[in-house]
Amino acid sequence: MEAIMNKQWNKPGVVVSFLVLSVAAFPVISVSDNLVENGSFEFPAEEQGGIPGWLQYGSRMLEDEGLPNGAADGEIVVELKKEDAFLQQQLRLPHSGRYEMSTRHMLLREPESSKVAKVRVLWGQEQLARFKASNDNWRSRRFDLVATAGDGELLIERYKDDWAASRLIDDVRLYSTCRVSPNLVRNGSFESNGSIVGTKKPWRLEYGGIHKFDDQVDEQNVAEGGKAAALMAVNEDAHLYQQLKTVLGQRYEVTFELAAAGKEEADTSVEFWWGQEKIAVLDAYYHQWSSHTFSLDASRPETRVRLIRRRDGRDVYSLLDDVRVYAVDGTIEIEPFTAVVTPGVEFQYAPTYTSDAAVVKQWSLKDAPDGMTIDAQTGVINWTPDTAEDTSFTLVADAPDCAAHDEQLIQLEGNHNPQFTSAPVLTAVTGTPYVYYLAATDADDDALIYDLELTPSGMVLDVDEGLLYWHGPKIGNHNVIVTVEDGLGGVANQEFVVTVTEP
Numbered sequence: 001m002e003a004i005m006n007k008q009w010n011k012p013g014v015v016v017s018f019l020v021l022s023v024a025a026f027p028v029i030s031v032s033d034n035l036v037e038n039g040s041f042e043f044p045a046e047e048q049g050g051i052p053g054w055l056q057y058g059s060r061m062l063e064d065e066g067l068p069n070g071a072a073d074g075e076i077v078v079e080l081k082k083e084d085a086f087l088q089q090q091l092r093l094p095h096s097g098r099y100e101m102s103t104r105h106m107l108l109r110e111p112e113s114s115k116v117a118k119v120r121v122l123w124g125q126e127q128l129a130r131f132k133a134s135n136d137n138w139r140s141r142r143f144d145l146v147a148t149a150g151d152g153e154l155l156i157e158r159y160k161d162d163w164a165a166s167r168l169i170d171d172v173r174l175y176s177t178c179r180v181s182p183n184l185v186r187n188g189s190f191e192s193n194g195s196i197v198g199t200k201k202p203w204r205l206e207y208g209g210i211h212k213f214d215d216q217v218d219e220q221n222v223a224e225g226g227k228a229a230a231l232m233a234v235n236e237d238a239h240l241y242q243q244l245k246t247v248l249g250q251r252y253e254v255t256f257e258l259a260a261a262g263k264e265e266a267d268t269s270v271e272f273w274w275g276q277e278k279i280a281v282l283d284a285y286y287h288q289w290s291s292h293t294f295s296l297d298a299s300r301p302e303t304r305v306r307l308i309r310r311r312d313g314r315d316v317y318s319l320l321d322d323v324r325v326y327a328v329d330g331t332i333e334i335e336p337f338t339a340v341v342t343p344g345v346e347f348q349y350a351p352t353y354t355s356d357a358a359v360v361k362q363w364s365l366k367d368a369p370d371g372m373t374i375d376a377q378t379g380v381i382n383w384t385p386d387t388a389e390d391t392s393f394t395l396v397a398d399a400p401d402c403a404a405h406d407e408q409l410i411q412l413e414g415n416h417n418p419q420f421t422s423a424p425v426l427t428a429v430t431g432t433p434y435v436y437y438l439a440a441t442d443a444d445d446d447a448l449i450y451d452l453e454l455t456p457s458g459m460v461l462d463v464d465e466g467l468l469y470w471h472g473p474k475i476g477n478h479n480v481i482v483t484v485e486d487g488l489g490g491v492a493n494q495e496f497v498v499t500v501t502e503p
Contacts, residue, residue, distance in 0.1 A: 035091055035099075036154070039172040040073045051078060054089050058082025058158075062168070072104035072138045072170035079108060080119065080167045086157035091174065093152055097357055098179040099145040101128060103156070104171040106138045115165035122155040123147065130159060137221045138170075142322070144182060145174075176357050178402030179253065181327035184244045185305065188256075188323035189224040196229050197240070203229075208238020208309065213261070213319055223257035223289050224322035230261070231270070231309040231318045241273075241306035244325060246298035251403035254294045254305065256323040258284040262316035270318050273306035275299060284318045295328070295400055330358030330402025334395055341385050342415040342489035351379045351395060353406070358399035366394035366407070388414040388443075416443040417490040424480070424496040429503045434459070434470035438482060438494075446486035453493070454481040473500040 037053035045061050046052055059078050064071035071077045078087060093099065101121070109115050120130040121143065128143040156169060186202035196212055197205040209232035215222045222228040231238040246252065260268045268284045274296050282292055305325060309318045332355040341347045353360060363379035365372065369391050372383035379397070395408045422439035438450050438461075452461045452468075456478040459470040468482065478498045485491045 035093070035174040035176070036089060036172050039174075040170060041076045041078050042074045051087070054087050056085075056087050058085030059087060067106075067108075067168070069106065069138055072106070074170075077106075077168045077170040080117075080156070080158045080169060083158065085166075086155060087169065087172075088156075089154050091152050091154055093147055093149050094176065095356055096148040097146070098177050099147055100142060100173075100175050100177055100179075101145050101154070102140065102142040102171075102173045103169060104138050104140055105131070106168045106170075107165055108168050109165035117165040117167040118159045119167050119169070120157060120159040122153075122157075124153050131225075137215060139215075139221070139226065140224050140322075142224060144179075177326075178328040178330040178357050178399075178404075179326040180329045184246075184252075184325040184327070185242060185323045189321060190227045190229045191225045202242050204241055204243075206239035206241070207236045208233045208311075210238065210240060220261065220287070221289075222319070222321050223259070223291075228259075228319045228321035231307070231320060233309040233311040233318075234313055234315065236311050238309040238311075239306060240308075240320070241304050242323075244303050244305060246301060246303040247327065248298060248301060250298050251328050252296050252298060252303075253326045253328045253401070254296055254324070255292065256307075257289050257291050257321045258282055259289045259319040259321075260284040260286045260316055261319055262314075264314050264316040266314060266316045268309065268312070268314075268316055268318045270320070271306075271308040271310070273304070273308065275303045286316070289319075289321075295403075328402050330399055330404040331356050332358045332360060332397055332399055332402075332404045332406045334397050334406050334408035336408055336410075338411050338413065340413045340415045340488045341383070341391075342417060342491075343385050343388055344417070345489045345491075346382065346384045347412075349381045351381070351397075353397055355399070355404070358402035358404040360397045360399050361401065362398040364396045364398075366396060368393040385414070388416040390414045415446075415486070415488045415490050418442040418446070418448055418484045418486050418492050420484065420492055420494045424494060424498075426496060426498060428470070428473040428498055428500045430473055430475060430500060431503060432473070434468075434473050434498065434500075436468040438466040438468060438484070440484040440492065442486050442490070444486070444488075444490075446488060446490070449485050449487060451483045451485065452481075453483055454479055456480070456498075470498075473498070475500050475502065 041061055043052035049060060051061060059080050062077050062079050064075050105119060107117055116132050118132040121128045123145055129141060131141060190196055196210055197203045211230050213228040213230040215226050231240060258270055265286050267286050270282050270284050272279045272282060307320055332353050335352045363374055363376055365374050374381050390413055392411050395410050397406050418440045420440045425436040428434040440448055442448055450463050450466050458472060461468050480498055481493060481495045483491055483493050
């Protein structure tokens, strides 16, 4: 399974306004909606400059017009302007486990200024990250968070920096995940000091060339942090890999981002290998990041994550950034249910389930009766039986992102339609009340309920006695429809015409 999303960046030497598709920057397999309220700050400002959903000090909302690179998401950002500026929000986590928090940030300063601004992010008393920037590009940051269910506090604040510059914040997100391990890739965003590869480095290079791409030097955005890896393959293939300890049969989530840069304005391609298997050949677009996400199983106790750039003789390199591998797991349990079905009556049901963090992405049926269908995404079942026989089927739910699966045997009880046993009275005369005693049987011995669907004016029904009564019949032909129901979907109609004449 692969999900691909794109985000744009600015070209060297050209200052342009651009909109970063926020989902592209964070290819996490999330299993919940964003838990942060108003994380993109698009809600209208409150009175006296308040920011909806947030407690703040020394901060203000800014429109993207006039900003060096627009907003990261939507049209509004927040500036941490004053010395002790902060944003704070109380959140409630639905379960204990691993979450991912992410945000976008950019420096705001006077032209030609060399000032920097620092920010740190805290969850309760735990510092998730501390970062700074010295250029005017939007940067993405992602943090793994292990937290317990219940209330928590998210804090974003300025931190011991130069007050001549300020920091813009946008697109704050917090998602539940199915991850059961930290990121297994070391230096996956290539932020550590020194070279990327080496005898004591986690990354290894076979053939080709590689260098560290720095967005402060190259004046172009990277996907995460401030650096990326640039693979060169002018005269020979470039193989970059890292050996990971894995568990046989365990499901893993693999994510990374690709782009292309260099003197030639051209796209490149990169092969992604998982162990001994080539998973995909992926396009790396010139000056445009694309996010790639895979769910893969480990077949060995050690698995090599490998990216290969094949030689093509061109002066262009493939950029790689934010490589992550997580073990994922989850549980789902379909809520059992039973139902009564009746021939000719449509049966529809939307199943429910409980889970720790997994979200069902695929529903299916096993051993279902003829004509039964299911919506693979919503799980809604539709069926119109043609007999009153008891039947059963197996409902299957899958959450592939979390390697979760469940099956539930569903029993359906067949219900017979009732039948009228009385013959209608078809004639009447004026001046004499019309009387017809309804009678019906039910093969399941269900309690029956009579009702009128169509009658002439003045005709009434005593539902307890089953007595159809018309005190003053009027001359003419009158259509009548009476029904009998068993309360479980079974129904029968009796249609007839009463002809009224003079005595």
